[in-house]
Amino acid sequence: MPDxxxxxxxxxxxxxxxxxRAMQAFAFSLVPNRSDVDDILQETLKTIWSKxxxxxxxRPFLPWANRFxxxxxxxxxxxxxxxxxxxFTEETFEQLANSSQPASLERDQVxxxxxxxxxRKLSAKQRELVERRYLAEGSLKSLAEESGRSADALYKTLxxxxxxxxxxxxxRLAKEGFPA
Amino acid sequence: MNPETEQRVLELAGLLCDETITxxxxxxxxxxxxxxxxxxxxxxxxxxxxxxxxxxxxxxxELDAGKVVPFQKRPVVAWSAAASIAVLALVGLGVLKFRPExxxxxxxxxxxxxxxxxxxxxxxxEPGQAVEAGWLRLASGIAELNFGSGATVSVEGPAYLRxxxxxxxxxxxxxxxxxxxESAHGFTVRFPGxxxxxxxxxxxxxxxxxxxxxxxxxxxxxxxxLTDKDERTIKEKNLLGNSAVALNQxxxxxxxxxxxxxxxxxxQRKNLIKSQPxxxxxxxxxxxxxxxxxxxxxxAAGDMFAHENAWTQIVGDQSGAFVMADGNLCPFPIQVDYxxxxxxxxxxxxxVDPWGNIYSKARGVFDSELCQDHRPWDTDLGLRIAGLPAxxxxxxxxxxxxxRPEASYDVSFGTNLNRQLPEPxxxxxxxxxxxxxxxxGLTYAVGDVEISGPDDWATFITRYSRERSxxxxxxxxxxxxxxxxxxxxx
Numbered sequence: 001m002p003d004x005x006x007x008x009x010x011x012x013x014x015x016x017x018x019x020x021r022a023m024q025a026f027a028f029s030l031v032p033n034r035s036d037v038d039d040i041l042q043e044t045l046k047t048i049w050s051k052x053x054x055x056x057x058x059r060p061f062l063p064w065a066n067r068f069x070x071x072x073x074x075x076x077x078x079x080x081x082x083x084x085x086x087x088f089t090e091e092t093f094e095q096l097a098n099s100s101q102p103a104s105l106e107r108d109q110v111x112x113x114x115x116x117x118x119x120r121k122l123s124a125k126q127r128e129l130v131e132r133r134y135l136a137e138g139s140l141k142s143l144a145e146e147s148g149r150s151a152d153a154l155y156k157t158l159x160x161x162x163x164x165x166x167x168x169x170x171x172r173l174a175k176e177g178f179p180a
Numbered sequence: 181m182n183p184e185t186e187q188r189v190l191e192l193a194g195l196l197c198d199e200t201i202t203x204x205x206x207x208x209x210x211x212x213x214x215x216x217x218x219x220x221x222x223x224x225x226x227x228x229x230x231x232x233x234x235x236x237x238x239x240x241x242e243l244d245a246g247k248v249v250p251f252q253k254r255p256v257v258a259w260s261a262a263a264s265i266a267v268l269a270l271v272g273l274g275v276l277k278f279r280p281e282x283x284x285x286x287x288x289x290x291x292x293x294x295x296x297x298x299x300x301x302x303x304x305x306e307p308g309q310a311v312e313a314g315w316l317r318l319a320s321g322i323a324e325l326n327f328g329s330g331a332t333v334s335v336e337g338p339a340y341l342r343x344x345x346x347x348x349x350x351x352x353x354x355x356x357x358x359x360x361x362e363s364a365h366g367f368t369v370r371f372p373g374x375x376x377x378x379x380x381x382x383x384x385x386x387x388x389x390x391x392x393x394x395x396x397x398x399x400x401x402x403x404x405x406l407t408d409k410d411e412r413t414i415k416e417k418n419l420l421g422n423s424a425v426a427l428n429q430x431x432x433x434x435x436x437x438x439x440x441x442x443x444x445x446x447x448q449r450k451n452l453i454k455s456q457p458x459x460x461x462x463x464x465x466x467x468x469x470x471x472x473x474x475x476x477x478x479x480a481a482g483d484m485f486a487h488e489n490a491w492t493q494i495v496g497d498q499s500g501a502f503v504m505a506d507g508n509l510c511p512f513p514i515q516v517d518y519x520x521x522x523x524x525x526x527x528x529x530x531x532v533d534p535w536g537n538i539y540s541k542a543r544g545v546f547d548s549e550l551c552q553d554h555r556p557w558d559t560d561l562g563l564r565i566a567g568l569p570a571x572x573x574x575x576x577x578x579x580x581x582x583x584r585p586e587a588s589y590d591v592s593f594g595t596n597l598n599r600q601l602p603e604p605x606x607x608x609x610x611x612x613x614x615x616x617x618x619x620x621g622l623t624y625a626v627g628d629v630e631i632s633g634p635d636d637w638a639t640f641i642t643r644y645s646r647e648r649s650x651x652x653x654x655x656x657x658x659x660x661x662x663x664x665x666x667x668x669x670x
Binding site for chain 1 (some may be wrong): 195197200201234235
């Protein structure tokens with residue numbers, strides 16, 4: 001347990017604040033369920049704080065922290081604590097966790113900016129659909145009722161929008177020197 | 181990887197994110213990811229995008245697009261990392277709407293006591309509202325403005341005050357008191373025939389309609405100036421605490437007068453704070469961050485104003501000086517006590533972690549589990565507050581797990597309770613998990629508690645109901661407490 005000095009806490013908080021989103025995204029790709037991600041991040045937070053003494057400040061924080069995310073997911077898998085009904089096989093999980101592409105904070109930030117720019121290119125209708133799906137969970141069904149379209153059709157449209165966003169982001173990432 | 185497989189990975193990833201993927205499709209995805217490193221990259225990038233969409237990307241894009249967003253005062257306390265999760269958790273449930281920060285306005289009306297505006301049809305404002313440059317014409321009552329510079333000015337009607345900038349205002353007539361923290365050094369109040377420039381202080385003045393202004397320095401130091409009609413300084417004088425001068429429009433000398441703070445006592449900040457109703461809000465968020473939002477139940481119900489956005493984080497039993505919702509220090513020492521039990525509440529108990537270990541010591545904000553006791557489900561979770569002066573208090577409890585809209589709870593509010601009331605209030609499961617508004621008794625619990633003095637405990641007890649909750653995952657839910665707001669009713 002590191003000494004709880006304000007400097008150390010501030011350092012830790014800054015690192016964590018910067019990397020939190022990327023850590024969540026990493027956990028989400030391993031366990032595609034938001035409740036699980038919440039649980040895992042919470043436990044990881046405790047672990048990395050207790051191990052913060054071991055952290056080498058000359059090296060990037062995110063890959064170091066993601067190791068603990070990985071271990072936490074592993075523990076969740078072994079103790080069958082995962083709520084999601086979709087659990088990857090051991091082999092796939094290991095492959096996903098040990099991605100060939102090291103986690104990078106710069107990439108994470110560029111990606112977020114790219115996503116925001118790409119989102120602004122959507123039409124008002126596309127935008128509404130995305131907002132209904134992500135800002136007010138569960139309301140895509142009510143949108144289906146309002147618009148008289150089937151939920152299935154809306155999900156298909158949503159997927160097309162997501163795919164175009166995905167391509168848009170990759171183009172921007174490539175421009176910034178990050179291979180898609 | 182061929183383009184068809186690439187497309188297939190995107191499709192399956194989309195289905196997975198929407199949780200509409202079938203078991204067969206998931207197995208297919210698992211197989212593709214197992215063998216292809218390119219497939220894994222695409223999958224992970226897509227899930228990263230999906231995660232961002234659910235966590236801020238949309239709001240950020242909206243803010244930059246120049247849409248009008250409601251004003252929010254800068255939070256008094258800010259804790260970034262842990263807070264962001266706690267807030268996002270609430271957003272995830274759909275009960276909280278995000279309000280991004282904006283540049284502060286010139287001033288905010290922070291208090292309005294028995295206020296009557298001279299032309300209510302032309303100008304009306306209530307606490308929390310932004311005040312732009314222009315005239316405030318107060319017929320009666322006391323209005324307090326918090327300027328963007330940090331200076332606080334309280335005005336007593338009848339008074340005419342013109343708000344000019346975060347550092348300037350003009351008193352045409354009436355009584356005012358100004359309190360300037362360091363950030364507002366140089367804050368200037370002008371009046372017919374003169375001005376006061378603050379040097380770190382509290383001062384008061386009274387401008388009479390005939391063009392005579394008395395300036396009384398309560399504490400610190402100011403520079404008073406006599407000015408001509410072009411606002412050029414004729415005479416100026418440094419003035420220290422406990423002294424007073426009179427400035428007459430058209431005069432050539434600054435006149436020293438008898439110092440008398442008594443007429444301004446009711447306008448002084450410290451006295452206004454003492455007389456205001458107590459409003460406290462505690463964040464017991466999942467990671468005990470500081471929730472700085474204003475879209476909480478008491479705000480929605482109209483019992484708190486928009487500028488009352490300071491939350492105190494609770495990491496265990498705590499006592500001492502607490503910050504009130506408006507950022508002022510609470511003038512009464514407060515005690516917060518956590519407890520749990522099965523039936524009878526043990527107020528000495530400590531929260532326990534998922535493995536049944538007791539959180540014996542609070543190690544900063546990361547180790548508090550106060551909000552979610554990890555004991556088995558048959559647990560009553562209690563929080564009680566002492567130190568409140570006699571009165572009636574309305575308690576708003578954020579006692580619903582953000583992950584379990586389908587959960588149901590028993591809750592009790594009362595004075596010195598050690599167990600649930602014989603007939604606790606039932607919080608039913610939510611039929612619409614995306615409910616996007618605060619509904620008393622559904623998205624939160626609310627109750628009134630009578631307190632006869634500082635030794636009384638205002639008590640809240642909650643318990644997850646196994647019988648009534650709709651089970652949607654293999655695990656049962658637990659009793660939770662994310663936040664508590666307390667408003668003294670006057």
